[in-house]
Amino acid sequence: MTFTDPKVALITGAARGIGRGIAEQLLADGYAVMIADIRGEAAVQTAAELAAHGAAVAACQTDVADPAACQAMVQRTVERFGRLDVLVNNAGISKPQPSLEVSAEDWRRMIDIQLNGVFFCAQAAGRQMVAQGWGGVIVNITSINAEAAFPQRASYVAAKAGVQMLTKVLAIEWAEHKIRVNAVGPAHTETEMTLQHIRSGRIQLDALRKRIPLGRLATVQDVANAVSFLVSDKANFITGQSLYVDGGYLAFGYW
Numbered sequence: 247m248t249f250t251d252p253k254v255a256l257i258t259g260a261a262r263g264i265g266r267g268i269a270e271q272l273l274a275d276g277y278a279v280m281i282a283d284i285r286g287e288a289a290v291q292t293a294a295e296l297a298a299h300g301a302a303v304a305a306c307q308t309d310v311a312d313p314a315a316c317q318a319m320v321q322r323t324v325e326r327f328g329r330l331d332v333l334v335n336n337a338g339i340s341k342p343q344p345s346l347e348v349s350a351e352d353w354r355r356m357i358d359i360q361l362n363g364v365f366f367c368a369q370a371a372g373r374q375m376v377a378q379g380w381g382g383v384i385v386n387i388t389s390i391n392a393e394a395a396f397p398q399r400a401s402y403v404a405a406k407a408g409v410q411m412l413t414k415v416l417a418i419e420w421a422e423h424k425i426r427v428n429a430v431g432p433a434h435t436e437t438e439m440t441l442q443h444i445r446s447g448r449i450q451l452d453a454l455r456k457r458i459p460l461g462r463l464a465t466v467q468d469v470a471n472a473v474s475f476l477v478s479d480k481a482n483f484i485t486g487q488s489l490y491v492d493g494g495y496l497a498f499g500y501w
Contacts, residue, residue: 253276254279254280255279256282256319257281257333257336258283258335259282260282260283261288263466264336269281271470272477275474280305281293283337284337304326313370324374330374331383333382334473334477335367335368340439348400359405360405360409364412368386383476383477384426385428388410389431392431392488418486431488431490432491433492435463436464436465440463457495458498464491464493
């Protein structure tokens with residue numbers, strides 16, 4: 247292993263949607279990439295599609311809610327590529343429902359994936375980065391819901407707000423190890439999950455576009471571009487921050 251080897255990025259929830267877009271961007275930036283996802287077959291398929299274009303990419307199945315699985319994911323990444331330089335915590339789920347109807351099981355599952363999983367993955371990656379001795383970068387994908395409350399999303403909003411503060415804690419705690427930790431918080435993004443909510447009527451597209459000053463939803467590439475910047479040397483004095491890719495949503499207080 248030398249510093250001339252390509253840097254290595256591990257991305258959770260990367261088989262589809264935002265995660266895949268981030269993987270494609272970091273591959274274009276010259277990283278080797280591990281595609282991690284709870285949907286193992288989908289991860290393998292995505293890795294094969296990207297590898298067909300000559301990319302240095304591999305896949306593994308991981309449940310981020312399981313600390314042992316997170317540690318195994320990091321170990322597999324290092325075994326495959328020899329190092330770990332970047333972790334992108336992207337895995338997530340969405341299940342809007344009235345707070346009076348949220349079951350204990352649904353609440354725990356959301357927190358397990360959206361908050362606990364971020365910590366377990368960051369902890370496993372952080373240990374590897376400390377052992378390597380040259381630092382690294384962690385980017386947590388949060389949401390405008392870390393700042394803005396939406397109805398019927400109690401567990402999701404609570405988890406995302408928790409990740410925002412977790413990002414700050416890890417950033418100040420791990421700075422001595424040259425590990426930077428930041429977050430990227432998208433607004434509603436053009437993914438299959440969002441389209442399902444639009445089709446079901448949970449999201450009113452026209453009203454949402456009017457609420458966003460730039461007048462459109464975020465694209466996957468918008469989010470990937472923000473991650474690309476934060477993991478690059480151009481951001482090497484930025485840590486503990488949340489970068490919102492929201493078209494001005496949070497800044498717009500008038501309605």
